[in-house]
Amino acid sequence: MPLQTPPLRGIHADRGAKFTEFGGWDMPVEFDSIRSEHEAVRTDVGKFDVSHMGQLHVTGPDATTLMQRLTSNDVTRLDVGASQYSTITNEDGIIIDDTVIYRLPDEDGEATYLFVPNAGTDEATHERWIAHRNEWELDATVDNRTDEYAMVAVQGPNAPALVDDVIDGSVRELDRFEAQYTTIEGVNCWIARTGYTGEDGFELIVPWSEAETIWLTLDCRSCGLGARDTLRIEAGLLLAGQDFDPESNPRTPYEAGIGFTVDLDTEFVGRDALGAIDEAGVEERLVGLTLIDRGVPRHGYDITNTESRVVGTVTSGTMSPTLEKPIGLGYVPVEYADPGTTLQVVVRGQSKKARVEPLPFIETV
Amino acid sequence: MSFETPDDRRYLESHEWAEERDDVVRVGITDFAQDELGDVVFVELPDEGETVTQEEEFGVIESIKAVSDLYAPVSGEVTVINEALFDAPELVNDAPFGEGWMLEIDPDDPDDLNEILTADDYDDQIA
Numbered sequence: 371m372p373l374q375t376p377p378l379r380g381i382h383a384d385r386g387a388k389f390t391e392f393g394g395w396d397m398p399v400e401f402d403s404i405r406s407e408h409e410a411v412r413t414d415v416g417k418f419d420v421s422h423m424g425q426l427h428v429t430g431p432d433a434t435t436l437m438q439r440l441t442s443n444d445v446t447r448l449d450v451g452a453s454q455y456s457t458i459t460n461e462d463g464i465i466i467d468d469t470v471i472y473r474l475p476d477e478d479g480e481a482t483y484l485f486v487p488n489a490g491t492d493e494a495t496h497e498r499w500i501a502h503r504n505e506w507e508l509d510a511t512v513d514n515r516t517d518e519y520a521m522v523a524v525q526g527p528n529a530p531a532l533v534d535d536v537i538d539g540s541v542r543e544l545d546r547f548e549a550q551y552t553t554i555e556g557v558n559c560w561i562a563r564t565g566y567t568g569e570d571g572f573e574l575i576v577p578w579s580e581a582e583t584i585w586l587t588l589d590c591r592s593c594g595l596g597a598r599d600t601l602r603i604e605a606g607l608l609l610a611g612q613d614f615d616p617e618s619n620p621r622t623p624y625e626a627g628i629g630f631t632v633d634l635d636t637e638f639v640g641r642d643a644l645g646a647i648d649e650a651g652v653e654e655r656l657v658g659l660t661l662i663d664r665g666v667p668r669h670g671y672d673i674t675n676t677e678s679r680v681v682g683t684v685t686s687g688t689m690s691p692t693l694e695k696p697i698g699l700g701y702v703p704v705e706y707a708d709p710g711t712t713l714q715v716v717v718r719g720q721s722k723k724a725r726v727e728p729l730p731f732i733e734t735v
Numbered sequence: 736m737s738f739e740t741p742d743d744r745r746y747l748e749s750h751e752w753a754e755e756r757d758d759v760v761r762v763g764i765t766d767f768a769q770d771e772l773g774d775v776v777f778v779e780l781p782d783e784g785e786t787v788t789q790e791e792e793f794g795v796i797e798s799i800k801a802v803s804d805l806y807a808p809v810s811g812e813v814t815v816i817n818e819a820l821f822d823a824p825e826l827v828n829d830a831p832f833g834e835g836w837m838l839e840i841d842p843d844d845p846d847d848l849n850e851i852l853t854a855d856d857y858d859d860q861i862a
Contacts, residue, residue: 388773403828404799405774596773596800664821666777666797689776689799696777718779718795 376421377520377581385592393489393611395422398594407597408691411567415526416593419585420566424492424516425575426499427474429482432508437483440502441471442623442640444633445483448473453547453562457623457631458487458495459640463647464620466498467491467610468628470564472549484515484560484575488610492516502639520581524588525571525601533572536587537561541572546735555587566598568605568734600688603697606658606729612669613656613685613699622647625701627656627729654682655707658729659698661715663722667698672716673724681706684715690731697731698724738767738861741832745808745848746857747790752832753808753848756839760809760848763836764796764827767861772798775827778820780838785813787840789847794837796827809847811840 373396376382382389387398398419401407410416428437437445443456453472457465471485487495496514503510524533533541538553541561549562559576576584599609608614608628614621623632624647634645661667667687672680687698698715706713709728714721744752750768754761769775777797787793787807794805816838820826827835842848852860 399800400773403774600799664777666802668802689797691774691799 374422376419377578378419378421378585381582381585382419382592387592387594390595392595393422393491395489397422398592400594400596401592404594404596404600405691407591407593408600410591411526411569411593411597411601412692413527414590415524415528415532415571416591416597417585417588418523418525418593418595418598419520420523420573420598421520421581422489423521424487424489424495424514425484425519425521426487426492426496427482427484427513427515428499428510429477430480430510432503433483433510434481436499436503436506436508436510436512437471437485438636439506439638440499441469442632442638442644443471444636445471445473446636450475451548451550453549453564455628455631457628458498459623459638459644460616461640461643462620463622463640463643464616465614465623465626466616467495468608468631470562472560472562474560475551486521491610518578519575520578520584521573521575522581522584522588523565523567523571523573524590525565525567525569527570529569529571532588532590533561555583557583559584566605566607567601568607568730568732569601570735599686600691603686603688603699604690604692604730604732605734606699606731608656609686619685621656621701622652624648624652625654625656652704654701654703656685656699656701656729657707658727658731659684659700659713659715659724660727661696661698661722661724665715665717665720665722666696667700667715667717667724673700673702674714674716674721675706676712676714678714678721681713692732697727702726738765738770739832740765740854740858742854744832744854746852746854747806747808748852748860749804749806751806751808753851755845755848758841759814759839760811760842761836761839762808764805764831765857766831769828769831769835772796772801772803774799775824778824778827778837780816780820781813783813783816787811787813789850805837807840808851809840809842810844811842813838814841815839
């Protein structure tokens with residue numbers, strides 16, 4: 371299957387980006403260096419092309435019911451211009467995907483939502499919504515608009531000043547997880563105070579054909595998916611397909627440390643299973659790890675206890691550019707999950723001493 | 736983008752360079768290789784006194800995004816390793832042909848060097 375290309379592919383190539391395949395998309399992984407891009411976001415501001423993220427649009431008399439029954443959080447709490455982090459779970463309460471749901475202004479008097487599934491999952495998610503809508507005989511329109519919208523993230527402590535300079539109006543009043551329509555250089559965009567770095571910042575959903583104008587107007591360092599990954603690991607944020615995966619690493623929101631996305635007072639697919647798990651407690655939990663010995667934890671490496679018995683697996687890992695320490699995420703039985711617990715990570719056959727750390731690894735917004 | 740490839744050295748397709756210095760052969764990775772890897776964060780090298788075999792693994796280099804094996808350009812005994820890389824692996828990015836060198840080998844057979852790529856051959860490979 372040919373890779374999908376983001377609308378800014380040419381601009382990134384001219385800027386000297388290296389590319390990688392991600393979720394079926396050909397995306398910039400690095401412009402200058404992951405370290406310098408990472409540092410720009412932590413101390414100043416940087417921009418990311420995240421057009422590989424999906425966009426699904428849901429509207430109609432039963433839009434709220436459909437969203438409520440297919441996601442784990444309570445969408446009825448969303449006023450227009452609000453957003454929430456949520457998960458899509460199966461009947462067993464296993465996370466199929468995580469997502470951010472935005473409540474758009476009502477269209478034709480009906481509640482309207484835009485939500486952002488992960489790269490490469492938009493078609494399956496769209497099918498899931500359609501299938502359940504039909505099964506439940508709900509009146510809602512579900513459009514996959516992934517190819518109509520580009521998405522740009524502007525992240526870092528200086529992101530508000532940068533964005534404030536170029537938009538009509540101000541973003542100063544926008545609280546965390548709030549969103550609104552605005553214009554930049556005459557281009558209509560949906561701007562939200564959200565992100566995936568642990569820093570303050572914004573995500574802009576813009577028409578595909580106007581992505582270039584927005585990208586070039588936001589005058590700051592270009593950052594690739596490499597820095598996006600190191601930033602999100604430091605912030606303790608999950609990556610779908612890696613830190614959870616319905617096939618290879620089935621996890622509930624409780625195990626993954628995002629139980630706050632589950633509202634058991636709502637009715638949704640997976641609710642009953644999660645209610646039972648909430649009552650019984652989890653057996654394993656996602657933890658942060660730092661390596662004390664030299665080495666870098668990587669996805670798939672074994673985690674052992676101090677007697678060298680395998681107790682878990684690393685799901686994400688890197689050398690933290692901010693902390694200058696090797697850090698990772700992984701699942702272990704709850705008896706090993708307390709911060710300060712000594713464990714080991716097996717790097718190329720050698721046991722490296724590791725310590726359980728509280729998440730996130732850094733201070734986040 | 737063009738990369739420096741000094742012609743006083745020999746090369747492996749796997750991007751290591753070998754420089755004959757008196758009785759030993761000094762080894763590192765090329766400018767092209769460090770650029771492909773990105774920020775180097777970790778280097779694992781053999782101990783001094785260990786033997787290495789031509790075109791077989793002698794160590795591992797890790798950048799933020801990738802893990803890569805290192806291959807020996809010649810067979811022989813490791814006489815010295817560049818311990819500076821343990822505290823400052825970024826030297827591999829800053830000076831791949833200089834301070835970022837990795838180890839020196841006392842070659843079993845100095846002719847080993849003639850069996851591997853010249854600078855021109857290597858340039859053709861990465862072009």
